[in-house]
Amino acid sequence: LAKTTQPISMDSYEGQEVNITCSHNNIATNDYITWYQQFPSQGPRFIIQGYKTKVTNEVASLFIPADRKSSTLSLPRVSLSDTAVYYCSSRNSGYALNFGKGTSLLVTP
Amino acid sequence: SAVISQKPSRDICQRGTSLTIQCQVDSQVTMMFWYRQQPGQSLTLIATANQGSEATYESGFVIDKFPISRPNLTFSTLTVSNMSPEDSSIYLCSVEVRTRGTDTQYFGPGTRLTVL
Numbered sequence: 001l002a003k004t005t006q007p008i009s010m011d012s013y014e015g016q017e018v019n020i021t022c023s024h025n026n027i028a029t030n031d032y033i034t035w036y037q038q039f040p041s042q043g044p045r046f047i048i049q050g051y052k053t054k055v056t057n058e059v060a061s062l063f064i065p066a067d068r069k070s071s072t073l074s075l076p077r078v079s080l081s082d083t084a085v086y087y088c089s090s091r092n093s094g095y096a097l098n099f100g101k102g103t104s105l106l107v108t109p
Numbered sequence: 110s111a112v113i114s115q116k117p118s119r120d121i122c123q124r125g126t127s128l129t130i131q132c133q134v135d136s137q138v139t140m141m142f143w144y145r146q147q148p149g150q151s152l153t154l155i156a157t158a159n160q161g162s163e164a165t166y167e168s169g170f171v172i173d174k175f176p177i178s179r180p181n182l183t184f185s186t187l188t189v190s191n192m193s194p195e196d197s198s199i200y201l202c203s204v205e206v207r208t209r210g211t212d213t214q215y216f217g218p219g220t221r222l223t224v225l
Contacts, residue, residue, distance in 0.1 A: 032211070034213070034214070036216075042218060042219065043113075043217050044152070044201075046215055049211065049213055087152070091214070096157060096203075096214075097142075097152070097154075097214055099152045099153075100151065102151050
């Protein structure tokens with residue numbers, strides 16, 4: 001399984017853009033990269049998933065360089081409610097997720 | 110996506126007893142997984158619940174301790190047997206759903222287990 005590494009914590013002010021980078025140096029050819037958000041006492045919530053280049057949805061953007069050894073989750077204009085733990089994971093279809101240790105994001109006024 | 114429910118949402122159990130956790134999804138899915146999340150930690154895969162056959166367990170997890178059933182494509186159970194305080198964790202089920210040609214995993218709300 002590809003090992004994912006991400007910062008333990010990050011701080012941001014409301015309204016700023018937050019970029020969280022995850023490294024996955026030995027990602028397999030068929031692995032997707034998926035990011036989840038988790039609030040205390042809740043299950044992880046799917047944010048975004050991609051294979052390469054850039055993916056954007058109504059919540060976030062995901063940037064994956066050509067070598068796919070890293071990925072960056074971009075959260076535009078964060079609010080206090082974005083305070084949560086963000087997990088980077090890699091996986092192939094039909095297989096379980098390989099989670100990183102998570103990045104604890106604190107958004108303050 | 111998929112709507113996933115788990116029962117119970119939380120429980121407090123005595124050492125040596127067993128607890129069965131149920132996972133129900135609102136659509137038929139092929140792949141279901143069970144994870145454990147210890148306090149302040151990331152998620153660790155326990156097993157893949159296969160419909161019609163035995164579950165596939167990860168290293169460090171055994172069937173006698175965590176028996177799993179998967180009677181159909183919308184339901185699975187995980188039993189935590191002969192519990193000890195070290196089993197205190199959040200237990201999560203997840204399902205794989207195909208959306209717009211891509212497989213994505215979605216999680217249930219989790220079951221918070223405390224063993225005294």
